[in-house]
Amino acid sequence: MESDLILEVKNISVEVDHETILKNVSFEVRRGEALAIIGPNGAGKTMLFRALLGLVSHTGELDWKKGIQIGYVPQKFVIDKSFPLTVREFFLLKSPRFWMPDKGFIAHLEHELSLVGLGKEILSRPLGELSGGQMQRILISSAMLNHPDVLLFDEPTAGIDVGAEQTIYTILHTLQKERGTTVLLISHDLNVVYKYADNVLCINKAMICHGRPKEILNPQELSRLYGGGGFYHHPVEEKI
Amino acid sequence: MITFDIQTLIIALVIGAASGAVGAFIILRRMALVGDALSHVALPGIALALAYHFDPFWGVVAFCLAAAVVVWALEEKTRLYSDALIGLLFTFNLAIGVLTIPDTEILESLFGAFTPLTSPEFFFISIAGAAAIALIFLYAKHFLFLIVSPELASIKAPRKSRLHGLLLMVLFAFIVALGIKLVGTLLMGALTIIPATISKNISRSMSGYIVMSAVLGALISLAGVFAAGMLHFLPGPTIIILGIALFGISLFFTRKFQ
Numbered sequence: 001m002e003s004d005l006i007l008e009v010k011n012i013s014v015e016v017d018h019e020t021i022l023k024n025v026s027f028e029v030r031r032g033e034a035l036a037i038i039g040p041n042g043a044g045k046t047m048l049f050r051a052l053l054g055l056v057s058h059t060g061e062l063d064w065k066k067g068i069q070i071g072y073v074p075q076k077f078v079i080d081k082s083f084p085l086t087v088r089e090f091f092l093l094k095s096p097r098f099w100m101p102d103k104g105f106i107a108h109l110e111h112e113l114s115l116v117g118l119g120k121e122i123l124s125r126p127l128g129e130l131s132g133g134q135m136q137r138i139l140i141s142s143a144m145l146n147h148p149d150v151l152l153f154d155e156p157t158a159g160i161d162v163g164a165e166q167t168i169y170t171i172l173h174t175l176q177k178e179r180g181t182t183v184l185l186i187s188h189d190l191n192v193v194y195k196y197a198d199n200v201l202c203i204n205k206a207m208i209c210h211g212r213p214k215e216i217l218n219p220q221e222l223s224r225l226y227g228g229g230g231f232y233h234h235p236v237e238e239k240i
Numbered sequence: 241m242i243t244f245d246i247q248t249l250i251i252a253l254v255i256g257a258a259s260g261a262v263g264a265f266i267i268l269r270r271m272a273l274v275g276d277a278l279s280h281v282a283l284p285g286i287a288l289a290l291a292y293h294f295d296p297f298w299g300v301v302a303f304c305l306a307a308a309v310v311v312w313a314l315e316e317k318t319r320l321y322s323d324a325l326i327g328l329l330f331t332f333n334l335a336i337g338v339l340t341i342p343d344t345e346i347l348e349s350l351f352g353a354f355t356p357l358t359s360p361e362f363f364f365i366s367i368a369g370a371a372a373i374a375l376i377f378l379y380a381k382h383f384l385f386l387i388v389s390p391e392l393a394s395i396k397a398p399r400k401s402r403l404h405g406l407l408l409m410v411l412f413a414f415i416v417a418l419g420i421k422l423v424g425t426l427l428m429g430a431l432t433i434i435p436a437t438i439s440k441n442i443s444r445s446m447s448g449y450i451v452m453s454a455v456l457g458a459l460i461s462l463a464g465v466f467a468a469g470m471l472h473f474l475p476g477p478t479i480i481i482l483g484i485a486l487f488g489i490s491l492f493f494t495r496k497f498q
Binding site for chain 2: 053054055070072074077079082083084085086089090092093095098099126
């Protein structure tokens with residue numbers, strides 16, 4: 001089982017301007033696992049992702065298995081409507097060649113788009129003119145383009161409608177099952193956590209709990225995490 | 241009949257194209273006025289060169305490159321927005337320049353007068369300008385990624401991504417330094433902005449935008465040099481006025497957004 005470990009985090013802490021954002025968080029992630037990270041606003045969830053991606057400095061141990069490829073779908077991705085970048089060119093930022101890409105890359109791109117339910121006609125559209133749902137799918141597709149071992153999703157359905165949200169999770173789940181991709185997911189929606197996650201990590205600056213959703217997501221732990229008197233989603237019975 | 245020497249035209253072509261190419265990224269990075277700050281840093285360089293009797297061109301290049309590193313480092317290290325940093329650098333260097341440059345030289349320094357270049361200067365500007373254009377196209381993908389999403393561009397290689405940011409700033413400063421001889425310190429920043437803003441008005445794709453910006457930069461500079469020669473104007477202001485006129489025309493062809 002040891003060889004299945006792809007991420008080990010021991011006592012990781014992050015400080016920004018002498019303010020502690022995360023303190024002594026420890027967990028492990030195994031290949032193929034879906035780990036949900038939950039916590040109230042300002043709990044340090046996004047900062048944890050930034051530390052995992054090497055974007056902020058931290059103390060403590062953080063070891064990715066050697067050679068692991070990471071895909072990332074950020075919480076915020078804003079692009080001006082007038083920004084002259086087509087969807088095709090956005091993907092070409094990940095291609096070895098921007099100016100004269102080879103045909104194989106474009107064919108691969110069209111296949112990847114079909115997996116998130118988009119047709120190749122979207123490639124010629126300006127990125128800034130896409131709807132929220134289309135943008136999410138493009139970001140997922142871009143993150144999955146080079147078939148990463150791990151995907152980090154930061155609240156991937158923020159700002160899109162319920163129908164599109166369901167579609168996003170279905171796509172995520174399909175990709176995870178078909179490719180065995182490990183998924184780390186930040187979510188506010190406990191329904192999603194029950195439905196898709198193997199394990200859940202609860203943080204509120206410090207680590208509150210870590211384990212299987214059914215075992216640890218009880219009223220006591222949720223009260224510790226979010227404070228008393230909160231409203232929680234009813235858990236969906238079965239994990240699909 | 242007015243004659244134009246081939247040297248002037250080659251410099252206008254190379255500097256115009258390089259300004260247009262680098263300006264394409266600078267506009268998208270919302271650093272349009274950094275060119276003004278960088279070009280004004282040239283003034284103390286000119287003053288130093290005049291005081292110590294060496295060619296002001298090299299003083300300009302050295303000061304602009306140093307300023308690029310300073311702007312980049314300050315942006316990395318401080319929480320100040322780049323426009324505040326630019327406000328500081330711009331006025332500080334203008335003040336030093338006006339105090340230290342002799343009155344007879346100040347007009348040429350500010351507005352550019354195309355005095356004949358020495359042979360080493362001509363070859364240096366032409367070759368270095370062409371090399372800068374090549375580097376911009378070669379690294380376009382990295383510069384662009386940094387602009388579209390610094391976060392995504394930095395994943396697992398934040399150091400490399402920061403170096404791409406530095407390279408863009410250094411290329412920008414270098415092109416500004418090369419162009420000061422053509423349009424002067426006061427107007428060089430505008431030569432990097434105008435072609436890109438026209439191109440952005442009418443482009444739908446990034447590749448079209450960058451290429452068109454470089455081509456427009458070259459055409460505006462060449463046309464400006466021709467017009468200045470015919471009307472006995474300074475080339476710098478002529479180039480800029482011509483560019484602004486073209487920008488006005490481009491407004492009629494601005495693409496509509498959904």
